[in-house]
Amino acid sequence: xxxxxxxxxxxxxxxxxxxxxxxxxxxxxxxxxxxxxxxxxxxxxxxxxxxxxxxxxxxxxxxxxxxxxxxxxxxxxxxxxxxxxxxxxxxxxxxxxxxxxxxxxxxxxxxxxxxxxxxxxxxxxxxxxxxxxxxxxxxxxxxxxxxxxxxxxxxxxxxxxxxxxxxxxxxxxxxxxxxxxxxxxxxxxxxxxxxxxxxxxxxxxxxxxxxxxxxxxxxxxxxxxxxxxxxxxxxxxxxxxxxxxxxxxxxxxxxxxxxxxxxxxxxxxxxxxxxxxxxxxxxxxxxxxxxxxxxxxxxxxxxxxxxxxxxxxxxxxxxxxxxxxxxxxxxxxxxxxxxxxxxxxxxxxxxxxxxxxxxxxxxxxxxxxxxxxxxxxxxxxxxxxxxxxxxxxxxxxxxxxxxxxxxxxxxxxxxxxxxxxxxxxxxxxxxxxxxxxxxxxxxxxxxxxxxxxxxxxxxxxxxxxxxxxxxxxxxxxxxxxxxxxxxxxxxxxxxxxxxxxxxxxxxxxxxxxxxxxxxxxxx
Numbered sequence: 001x002x003x004x005x006x007x008x009x010x011x012x013x014x015x016x017x018x019x020x021x022x023x024x025x026x027x028x029x030x031x032x033x034x035x036x037x038x039x040x041x042x043x044x045x046x047x048x049x050x051x052x053x054x055x056x057x058x059x060x061x062x063x064x065x066x067x068x069x070x071x072x073x074x075x076x077x078x079x080x081x082x083x084x085x086x087x088x089x090x091x092x093x094x095x096x097x098x099x100x101x102x103x104x105x106x107x108x109x110x111x112x113x114x115x116x117x118x119x120x121x122x123x124x125x126x127x128x129x130x131x132x133x134x135x136x137x138x139x140x141x142x143x144x145x146x147x148x149x150x151x152x153x154x155x156x157x158x159x160x161x162x163x164x165x166x167x168x169x170x171x172x173x174x175x176x177x178x179x180x181x182x183x184x185x186x187x188x189x190x191x192x193x194x195x196x197x198x199x200x201x202x203x204x205x206x207x208x209x210x211x212x213x214x215x216x217x218x219x220x221x222x223x224x225x226x227x228x229x230x231x232x233x234x235x236x237x238x239x240x241x242x243x244x245x246x247x248x249x250x251x252x253x254x255x256x257x258x259x260x261x262x263x264x265x266x267x268x269x270x271x272x273x274x275x276x277x278x279x280x281x282x283x284x285x286x287x288x289x290x291x292x293x294x295x296x297x298x299x300x301x302x303x304x305x306x307x308x309x310x311x312x313x314x315x316x317x318x319x320x321x322x323x324x325x326x327x328x329x330x331x332x333x334x335x336x337x338x339x340x341x342x343x344x345x346x347x348x349x350x351x352x353x354x355x356x357x358x359x360x361x362x363x364x365x366x367x368x369x370x371x372x373x374x375x376x377x378x379x380x381x382x383x384x385x386x387x388x389x390x391x392x393x394x395x396x397x398x399x400x401x402x403x404x405x406x407x408x409x410x411x412x413x414x415x416x417x418x419x420x421x422x423x424x425x426x427x428x429x430x431x432x433x434x435x436x437x438x439x440x441x442x443x444x445x446x447x448x449x450x451x452x453x454x455x456x457x458x459x460x461x462x463x464x465x466x467x468x469x470x471x472x473x474x475x476x477x478x479x480x481x482x483x484x485x486x487x488x489x490x491x492x493x494x495x496x497x498x499x500x501x502x503x504x505x506x507x508x509x510x511x512x513x514x515x516x517x518x519x520x521x522x523x
Contacts (some may be wrong), residue, residue, distance in 0.1 A: 002014060002234060002235065003015060009049055009052055010049045010092075016228050016231055016232050016264070017228055018220050018227055018260070019228075020046075020049075023216055024050070025218045030172070030194075030214075034171055035212045036173045036210050037085055038139075038175045038180055038214060039176060039218075042294070042338025043337075044294050045338065046257040050218065051174070062131045064098070064133050064135065064136050065132065066094055066135065067090040067091065067137070069137070069141045070071065072086060072448075078147065079147065080115050083148070084113045084119045085113075087119070088110055088113065088119075092109050105155045116154045120154050131171040133171055134173045135174040135175075137176045138177055139176065141177070149207055174209075175211075178337075184470070212389075220255040220260055222243070222246045222247050230242055231243060232264070236273065240276075245277075245280065248280045252353055254351035256350070259353055262283075264289055267283045287353065288360070298354070298361075308330055315349065316355065323346065324345055326402075338350055355437060356438075363423055366417070383429055384433075387455050389430065389452075389454040391492055394429065395492060395494060398425050398494075418523075419496075427454070430452060430454055433454055436451065436452045437451055438450055438457070448463045449462050460479075460482065460486055460491045461493075461494060463496070466498065475493060476511070476513055476518065480516060483516055489515075492518070492521070493518050495522045495523050497522055507522055
């Protein structure tokens, strides 16, 4: 019986897997065209599994050398001689379990190949009249990039010479890793490594400009997720609604492979195979409360790079709008780590799970910082009765505590962080039974829409900053439109008013418009 695998390589005999045959066919077309390219995706995005499937697809037509730099020590990248020795041994081991003739395998080991010039001649001999595909996974593992960049330069020269009919070399080269080799400096800056001297810049800017753009979408869409669930359903007969569950999983994950498999694994193993919308939501809750290597990487990257931290904080907490533009180092870095995506030219968090995860990270940071200013003393029992959440009481109590603690104090802090203050108040109240997410499509500097799901009830809350009576009327219209899209008859509007020349006492009232009710709270 198969299982959902979230660690390492997935194989169809043992693991439930999404059908990625269409993606493999797209990649094979690049190989057939003799292209050199890089597969750069964030951690746990299915790169290794994709390469394994690609190798199986290519092996009848090509000699495939599939290897990895995982576990290779920095000493192998210290000198040309040590790199050549490591590289040729890697090739021999990669071919050891293939049907390639033994003599050809052993010939790859060569002898006395201690420079890139000698290695280049050796590759020429080994690739003459043969179609050899080289695939290297984890190419960005080394912290000493200079020798590897020289190696890429050698491959580039051979590629160009082949184009002119003056050399033999690999039919296609595929490099896989988190960082794009063409932007290797990005890795060094993000990890605090050295900056290359000016005379070295040519090494870092030019050696892999022969690579074509890799545009295959490696995320999973609804239909692809459904192929994995259909395989599971054939084994377990749960009577799940496969299209609906596939769509629900995609809604939270945006097709991030690790997150898709993790949710499925939790439903199968921890939630008594509850393949319903509620089961998916419960699995997301478990996922957000666990520790795993993917989340640890996100925390580490935010902690280690202040610009990245401020960039993501600006998007999520301050409602700032940034253009998604390659060439901006912080945008490229956030995209490299899989945290943001291009949403119609605007930088947006790449999925709801990352969004909530990082929100809660920011909330926790705020709660533990020196001089923290969080609202306390509100009991869940004041707001939750018989597992029903009273959002009206929740907002009334927040308004009362907010007024008591802050009033007109530190307006600059409140204007920038008032939304975070509300989320830090809301989060522990729904913990265990509820889930919230921010609607990225509607977030901007004037508004932020929060959707709270609590024990099969859904609450829509719009947070706004006061910008005048005109915008208040617009807020009602926006709220009604959003409620209509969610098929909701009730909504909640929370407005932060930072004007100094008015009575700051909060007020709250129910407003009825177009047959719908809005609980309007102004602080």
